[in-house]
Amino acid sequence: MTPHKLLIVTDIDACFMDENYRYEDAMEAVQALQRKGYPLVFNSSKTLAELQDLTRELNLDTPIIAENGGIIAVPKNSELAELCQSSTEKTWQEMGSYWISNTALSRSAILKVAHELRSEHQFAFQGFADWAVSDVMTHTGLSEEKATLAKDRHVSEPILWQDTQERWQDFYELMQKHQIRALHGGRFIHLMSCCDKSDGLKAARSLYQKFDPKTDWTTMALGDSPNDLSMLEHADIAIIVPHPEGPRIPLQSSHMTYACYPASKGWNLAVLDRLQQF
Numbered sequence: 001m002t003p004h005k006l007l008i009v010t011d012i013d014a015c016f017m018d019e020n021y022r023y024e025d026a027m028e029a030v031q032a033l034q035r036k037g038y039p040l041v042f043n044s045s046k047t048l049a050e051l052q053d054l055t056r057e058l059n060l061d062t063p064i065i066a067e068n069g070g071i072i073a074v075p076k077n078s079e080l081a082e083l084c085q086s087s088t089e090k091t092w093q094e095m096g097s098y099w100i101s102n103t104a105l106s107r108s109a110i111l112k113v114a115h116e117l118r119s120e121h122q123f124a125f126q127g128f129a130d131w132a133v134s135d136v137m138t139h140t141g142l143s144e145e146k147a148t149l150a151k152d153r154h155v156s157e158p159i160l161w162q163d164t165q166e167r168w169q170d171f172y173e174l175m176q177k178h179q180i181r182a183l184h185g186g187r188f189i190h191l192m193s194c195c196d197k198s199d200g201l202k203a204a205r206s207l208y209q210k211f212d213p214k215t216d217w218t219t220m221a222l223g224d225s226p227n228d229l230s231m232l233e234h235a236d237i238a239i240i241v242p243h244p245e246g247p248r249i250p251l252q253s254s255h256m257t258y259a260c261y262p263a264s265k266g267w268n269l270a271v272l273d274r275l276q277q278f
Contacts (some may be wrong), residue, residue, distance in 0.1 A: 005038055006278050007064070007208055008271065009201045009231065012044045012054070015165050015241045018263040019140070022173040025264035029271035030058060036275065039208060041065060041230060043221075044201045045158070045185050048098075049149040064205060065200030068183055068190055068227055070104035070155035074202045080207045095164055098251045101203065104155035104182065105193030107190055111157055111180045123171050127159035127191075140187065142203055158188035183227040186248075189226065197223075197231035220274055222259075224248060232256060239270045 009018050017023045033040050040058075042051055043065040051064045055075075064073040074084050076097050084092040090097045111129055118125065128136060128151050136147040139160070161168055171277065172182055175191065183190045191227035205219055221228070221235035225248055232238035232249070236257040240249045247258055259266030 002214065002216045004218065004278060005203060005212075006033075006036075006274065007039050007041065007217050007219045008033060009041045009043050009083065009195075009204055009219060009235065011223045011225070011228050011231075011241075012042055012046060012051075013224075014019050014243060015224045015228075016042070016224055016264060017265050021146075023264050026268045026271075029268045029275070032272060032275055036278070037125075038275075039204075041200075041204045042070065043189075045183075045190055045227065047150060047152050047157070049152040049155070050146065053146075053149065063204050065197070065204065067104075067153060067156040068185075068192055068242040069195045069197045069200035069231075070102065070192055072101040072200060073098040074207070079204075080211050083207055083210055088217055089166070094192075102193050107153050107157055109154055110155075110180055110191050111195070113175065113180060114157065114159075117171060123167060123169070125146070125161045125171075127157045127158045127188075128153060129157060145218050156192040158185070158190050161189055175256075184225070185227045186225045195230060198234040201231045201234055218278075220271075222270065237274060238269075241270070243264045253257050 016026055027243060039062045040060060041062050044051060045068045046222060048064060048066040048071055051066055055064060061075045061078045074080050081099060091101050111205040117123060133144060133147045136150055137144060140147060179193055180191055181194055183196060201219060201221060205217060208217055219235045219239040221231045222241055223232050224241040229249055238258050239246050239255060241259045242262050244262050259270040
C-alpha cells in the first residue's frame with residue numbers, strides 16, 4: 001500500500017506569524033507535523049538570513065524558500081542534502097551550511113534598472129536599498145537585528161510606491177522590458193525576475209519526491225497575499241489565511257478554502273484539520 005504524506009509549504013507574515021511577528025498560536029500544529037514526520041517548508045519574501053533564525057528556533061532541517069522563490073536553500077544536515085551534492089545539473093552551489101539553488105536575476109541588476117528609470121522619469125518610490133536599518137525598522141516594525149537581516153537581499157528589492165497608479169503602470173511596463181516583474185505582498189511591492197513562490201513549491205515537491213519516490217506526496221500551501229497566489233494555485237490543497245478585515249485573495253478553484261481565523265490561529269486550525277485526513 002502506497003504511504004501518503006503531507007508536505008506543508010507556507011508563507012510567514014500575516015499567515016504563520018501574526019502582526020507582531022509572533023507564532024505561538026501555530027505551535028500545536030507545528031508539533032503535530034513534527035510528530036508525524038511531515039515536512040514544514042517556509043516560502044517567503046523574507047531573506048535567507050531572516051529565515052535561518054526562524055528555522056533554527058523551530059529546529060527545522062527542511063528546505064528554505066527565500067525572496068519569493070528566488071532562492072532555494074537546503075541545509076547540509078538535511079536528509080535531502082545528498083540530492084543537491086550529487087546533482088549532475090550543477091544547479092546547486094555550496095554557501096555556508098546550505099546548498100543553494102539560485103537562477104534568478106541578481107538584486108544589483110534589478111536595482112540598476114529600477115534606479116536608472118527612477119532618475120530618468122522621476123518616478124516616486126523608495127525601497128530597502130534607499131533606507132538605513134532604522135528606516136527599515138520604521139516601515140516594518142522589525143527589531144534592529146531583524147531589520148539588518150531583512151536588508152541582506154540577493155534577488156529582490158521591496159519598494160513602497162509613492163507615485164500615481166497611472167505612473168505605476170508606466171514604470172511596470174518599462175521594468176518588464178528588462179524581464180523584471182513586480183509581486184504585491186502584504187506591505188511592499190517586490191521587484192524581481194520571472195520566478196515566484198510556485199517555483200519554490202515545485203522545487204520542494206521535486207526534492208521530496210526524489211528522496212522518497214515510494215510515497216504519495218500531497219502539497220498543502222498556505223498564504224494570505226497576492227504574491228502567494230501562484231503557490232496556492234499549484235498546490236494540491238490551498239488555504240487562504242484571511243486578514244482581520246477579510247481575505248485579500250478570492251477563491252478561484254475548488255482546491256482553495258479560507259482559514260477560519262487570521263494569522264497564526266487560522267493557520268494552526270487549518271493544518272490540524274487537514275492532519276486528521278492523513
